[in-house]
Amino acid sequence: MKLGTTLFVLLAALPLAVRSDFVLTIFIFTFIYGILAVTFDLIFGFTGQLTMFHPAVFGVSAYATHLLVVHAGLPFWLATLPSAAGAVLLAVVVGSICFKFRLKTFYFAVVTLAFAEMIRLIVLNWNSVTNGTLGLVVSGRPTFWWPGAGWVAVRGPVAWYYVTLVALAVTVLVCVRVLRSWMGRCFAAIRLNEDLARTLGVDVFRYKLLSFAVGSALASFAGGLYGYYTGYIDPGYLGINQSMEILAMVLLGGQGTLAGPIVGSLILTGLPHVIDLRGELRAMLYGAILIFAILVMPRGIVGSLVAWRARRAA
Amino acid sequence: MTQLVLGQVLNGAIIGAMYGIIALGITLTFGITGIVNFALGEFMMIGAYATYALAERAHLPYAVAVVPACFISAAAGYLSNKAFFRFTRNNLVNGLLVSIGLISIFESAALLLWTATPLEMSYVLPGAIRLGDVGLPKMKLVVFGVIVVVIVGTYVALARTWLGRAAFAYAQNPEAAQLMGVHTPRLETAVMLYSTGLAGLGGALYASLYSLEPAMGGVYVLKGMEAAILGGIGSLMGSLWGGVILGIIEAVGSIFLPTAFRDAYGLAVLVAILLFRPSGLFGSE
Numbered sequence: 001m002k003l004g005t006t007l008f009v010l011l012a013a014l015p016l017a018v019r020s021d022f023v024l025t026i027f028i029f030t031f032i033y034g035i036l037a038v039t040f041d042l043i044f045g046f047t048g049q050l051t052m053f054h055p056a057v058f059g060v061s062a063y064a065t066h067l068l069v070v071h072a073g074l075p076f077w078l079a080t081l082p083s084a085a086g087a088v089l090l091a092v093v094v095g096s097i098c099f100k101f102r103l104k105t106f107y108f109a110v111v112t113l114a115f116a117e118m119i120r121l122i123v124l125n126w127n128s129v130t131n132g133t134l135g136l137v138v139s140g141r142p143t144f145w146w147p148g149a150g151w152v153a154v155r156g157p158v159a160w161y162y163v164t165l166v167a168l169a170v171t172v173l174v175c176v177r178v179l180r181s182w183m184g185r186c187f188a189a190i191r192l193n194e195d196l197a198r199t200l201g202v203d204v205f206r207y208k209l210l211s212f213a214v215g216s217a218l219a220s221f222a223g224g225l226y227g228y229y230t231g232y233i234d235p236g237y238l239g240i241n242q243s244m245e246i247l248a249m250v251l252l253g254g255q256g257t258l259a260g261p262i263v264g265s266l267i268l269t270g271l272p273h274v275i276d277l278r279g280e281l282r283a284m285l286y287g288a289i290l291i292f293a294i295l296v297m298p299r300g301i302v303g304s305l306v307a308w309r310a311r312r313a314a
Numbered sequence: 315m316t317q318l319v320l321g322q323v324l325n326g327a328i329i330g331a332m333y334g335i336i337a338l339g340i341t342l343t344f345g346i347t348g349i350v351n352f353a354l355g356e357f358m359m360i361g362a363y364a365t366y367a368l369a370e371r372a373h374l375p376y377a378v379a380v381v382p383a384c385f386i387s388a389a390a391g392y393l394s395n396k397a398f399f400r401f402t403r404n405n406l407v408n409g410l411l412v413s414i415g416l417i418s419i420f421e422s423a424a425l426l427l428w429t430a431t432p433l434e435m436s437y438v439l440p441g442a443i444r445l446g447d448v449g450l451p452k453m454k455l456v457v458f459g460v461i462v463v464v465i466v467g468t469y470v471a472l473a474r475t476w477l478g479r480a481a482f483a484y485a486q487n488p489e490a491a492q493l494m495g496v497h498t499p500r501l502e503t504a505v506m507l508y509s510t511g512l513a514g515l516g517g518a519l520y521a522s523l524y525s526l527e528p529a530m531g532g533v534y535v536l537k538g539m540e541a542a543i544l545g546g547i548g549s550l551m552g553s554l555w556g557g558v559i560l561g562i563i564e565a566v567g568s569i570f571l572p573t574a575f576r577d578a579y580g581l582a583v584l585v586a587i588l589l590f591r592p593s594g595l596f597g598s599e
Contacts, residue, residue: 244414
């Protein structure tokens, strides 16, 4: 936790030292994807359920937040709450079906993937609401109250940097609280040995569902923020590629850790911009780095560091 | 109406056979090595482009070009196995990540070599056979026939030979199989070679019917996975049936229901299967 606070302070001080919009933009994307990766890890790394449903939560809440702002006239922050509720509802429906039938690992992944795809098809074809493939342009901005200045809109990289940093920090804090509570211990029990956990009186169904719902609720904020930051929402938000991207971030950084997904998110969002090559070669190098990283460090960067420190201490 | 439905059933069955050949590769790889080779679609793409290059640029007859195309694809599979996949045995997610990396590599290589412009081969076998009121292109029938022969052939070969018994033994219990004298690394390599070669064949056949683009594999690997699960993971004939059923569901579904949701019909059936009969339609309990 001390390390986490230090990191937060360092990151909060970064815009004072670095004025480059390029760097700040990479960090903004890192933070938003970090929210997705951390919450994915809550479900996958900590509870052991390989979900492919995250893009659906992300995309649906991006649309929902925007539509609530436009059609119901809610302010952005208020609109994220019903969106999160919607995300939880989706997660509970899909999760209940999967967990009632005790789907595990690969099969759970496939069924959540199937549901995510069906939702994507609905979003893609519901032209009157979502404008189909063309997507929606988001022109509004989140506002917040600033002492002395009243209500100000979030504008420019520095403001967005802080908004997304705080959103990520809140997400991580909630995850820490959840994981340190009895819930976290039940999640770990389910991950390590589901049958044993059941024998010991853990309500496996309920805690799997809880993990899935909490992860999805938190992930929904990433959707709202992303849509408003980029100013554009399209059905690609719900694509399978997003699942793969998030999975890559978590595995690269280290599954079952909270720092890992954020590190992975930083590397995978930064990497394509740092490699100064033409598009195809860049994608090729990206793939190669991904493969070698996972072969060299099967437990991810943070996982390997932790293991290395433990070995040195012993 | 009947003629429309009948036409769609036949069309669906042919597309479905294409899913089936990918499904066979997925089922074999997953059953033997515990890896979901998500990059199998890319090997299909390699096979397709290799066929295109050999037939259109090197002016080989199509039937001759198919064979080296399969070998090229299998060679790529062999290399990826030697370099990457063998380190992720029985680690589902790491294997998945390696596949994601491979997709990125192969797809960008194809973009560099062939650009994103769709390529089309000249007609291999023009003409159609009329079945009552339904017209079926001859090439589609040939493709369907080849795939059925290959899948049934694989099934028979594995059911009858020592290699097949070794493979089944290995799938059940790798250590026991090793103790009984099965050379397991060789078996794993063989499975990888065969499944990527099959995908290459699928691609080569695909090239004779449809236009090629570097991202073509993505859809097929998903459909192949659906088909493999539908038929039952580990069931060889199940992969053919799974593919054909999936193809027919999609084709017939889009007559009676909105076409835009074509992909969803297969998915809905898939979810139902996994919930109520997790071992698939043809898998053993």
